[in-house]
Amino acid sequence: MATNQQWLALSPAEFQSDSEQTLKGLVFHVSMSPYDIPQAVRGEFDEDRKRFVIEFRYISPEETASRQIDEHVILHVGENSGRLCGIEADVEAMNVNAVLLRIDRAAEESINPRLKPNYDVAKKIITEKARELWQRVPAQFQPAAG
Amino acid sequence: MGTRVAELLQTTQDFAWLAVPSCLFLAGLIGLLKKRLGDPNMWAFAHELLDDFRNKVFSDAGSDYQHHHRVTLFRHLRWVFVRRRWPWSGWLCPVERSGHTTQVSKALFRAPDEADDSEGVAGLGWCANGALKIDKLPELRKGSNDDILVSYAASTGVSLEFVRTHLPKTRSFYAVRVEVKGVPWGVLVVDSRKETINFSKVDKHYDVLGRYLSLILQRI
Numbered sequence: 153m154a155t156n157q158q159w160l161a162l163s164p165a166e167f168q169s170d171s172e173q174t175l176k177g178l179v180f181h182v183s184m185s186p187y188d189i190p191q192a193v194r195g196e197f198d199e200d201r202k203r204f205v206i207e208f209r210y211i212s213p214e215e216t217a218s219r220q221i222d223e224h225v226i227l228h229v230g231e232n233s234g235r236l237c238g239i240e241a242d243v244e245a246m247n248v249n250a251v252l253l254r255i256d257r258a259a260e261e262s263i264n265p266r267l268k269p270n271y272d273v274a275k276k277i278i279t280e281k282a283r284e285l286w287q288r289v290p291a292q293f294q295p296a297a298g
Numbered sequence: 299m300g301t302r303v304a305e306l307l308q309t310t311q312d313f314a315w316l317a318v319p320s321c322l323f324l325a326g327l328i329g330l331l332k333k334r335l336g337d338p339n340m341w342a343f344a345h346e347l348l349d350d351f352r353n354k355v356f357s358d359a360g361s362d363y364q365h366h367h368r369v370t371l372f373r374h375l376r377w378v379f380v381r382r383r384w385p386w387s388g389w390l391c392p393v394e395r396s397g398h399t400t401q402v403s404k405a406l407f408r409a410p411d412e413a414d415d416s417e418g419v420a421g422l423g424w425c426a427n428g429a430l431k432i433d434k435l436p437e438l439r440k441g442s443n444d445d446i447l448v449s450y451a452a453s454t455g456v457s458l459e460f461v462r463t464h465l466p467k468t469r470s471f472y473a474v475r476v477e478v479k480g481v482p483w484g485v486l487v488v489d490s491r492k493e494t495i496n497f498s499k500v501d502k503h504y505d506v507l508g509r510y511l512s513l514i515l516q517r518i
Contacts, residue, residue: 165501170431175422176414178452182428183497186504187477211508214480232480266427 159192159209160284167273187211188235188270193277195285197243204243204289206251208236208274225254234267236274243289248282336518344371344394344514351507352396355488355499364397366491371395371476371511372420373484374409383408390420390485407455409485422455423473423485429501433470433494440465470495474504478515486511 167189173182190208197204207228216228216237224245228238236258241251255275278285310317348369356367372390388410407418413425423430435453436446438461451461454471472488472495486507488500 164505165498168501171428173426173428175426175430176416176452176455180422180426181431182426183431183501185428185474186501186508187475187480188428191505191509211505212477212479212512230480233477235480269428 159194160281161192162190162277164189164191167276169269184269184273187233189273190277193281193285195287195289197289202242202244204241204286205238206241206278206285207238208277210235210237219258221254221258225251227255227258234264235270236267239274239278248278248286252278340514340518341394344511344518345396347507347510347514348394348396351503352488354503355496356490357499358496359492362491363399365400368400368489369396370420370487370489371484372407372487374424374482378406387415390418390424393484416455418455419471419473419489420485420487423487424475424482426473426475429472429474431472431495431497435469435471437469438465438467467491469493472497472500476508476511476515478512483515 164186168183170181170183172179174180187210190210192209193206194209195204195206210230214233214237215231217231219227219229221227224242226240227236228240229235230237236255239251239255241254246254252275255271255278258271348371352364352367352369355369356362359367370392371394373393375389375391377386378389378391387408390407390409392405405418405420407416407421409416409421409424416422416425419430419432432453436442436450438446438450442465444458447461448458450466451458454461454466454468468489468491470490470492474486475482476484476486488495
C-alpha cells in the first residue's frame, strides 16, 4: 500500500539553463522550455511491492507509458512528450545514487536527444531533494551506500 | 387553411432532395466552425490570463501604452485560407492577445513540417527546442540603412521586404511552444518595444500561465 506524500513545490526558475541554438542559419539564445521543468516532485513508498516511486508534476500533465530499464527500475515517461514523469525503484536493491545512475543510462539510451535536459533536471531534483523524498522509505530499506 | 398546409407539405417534399443534404452540410459546417473557434467563455478566460501575465512581466512599464508590451497566443493550424500561398503548409494564427488595442492582427506565420521554412518569431519559437529569447534589436526608422534592416529581418525570421514595409518597432521577444497534454498546440510570444525583456520574470510567471492555459486549451 502506497503512502501518500505531499507534493514538494519546486522553483522551476532555479533549474533553468540557457544554451545557443542555430535556427535558419542564425544563432539564438534559447532556455529550457518551461514545459520540460517539473513544478513539483513527490516520493511514495509501496510497502507491498517494496518499491519506491518518485513522481514529477509538469505544467501540462499527460498520460504516461512505462519503460523497464532493468529488473530494479521502471521509468514512467510522457506518452506524447517522452518526459520523465516518474521512477519506480526497487529499494531493497538500490539507493538514491543507484537510481541516478539508471536515469543517466536511460538518458543516454533515449532516442530523442531533445529530452536530455529534462532528464538532467530530474536528476538534479532527486539529488537536491533526496532527504525529503527518501524519508518515506523505511530505514531497513535504505542501503548504507550505493 | 387545410389546402395551404397541404401545398406547403407538397412543396417541402418536392425540394427535399435539395433541402436535406443542404441542411446536413450546413450543420456539419457550423459544427466545424464551432470546433475551430472554440468556447467564447474559455477565450475570455485566456484573455484574462494573458493580461495578468503581461502585467506581471511588465510591472515596471509604468505609463507605457499597453500595445508597447504585449503577449500574443498563436495557434498552429494545418491549413488556413490564405491568398497566393499554399494553405496546407501549417500556419501560426494569432488567436488571443493581451490588452484592448492591436487586437486585429494580420500577422500569420508559416510553421510547416520543414522547420527551415518557418516564418517570424512565432515560427522560430515553434521549431526551437526551448524558449527563444531575442533582445537588443535595432531601432528602425524611415531611412534606416539596409544592413540594419537585413539584420532585423534575419533575427526575427521575416523577409527584408516585410521589415522595409512595416518598420517593426518591437525590439525584444520571447517565444515558447505551448503544449497541451505534451502535444504542441501553438506558440506564445511576448514582445516589447524596450531594448530587452526581463526574461527571469517571464520564466518565473510562466508556470501559472502555462498551467491554466493547458487546462483551458483542452476545452477549446
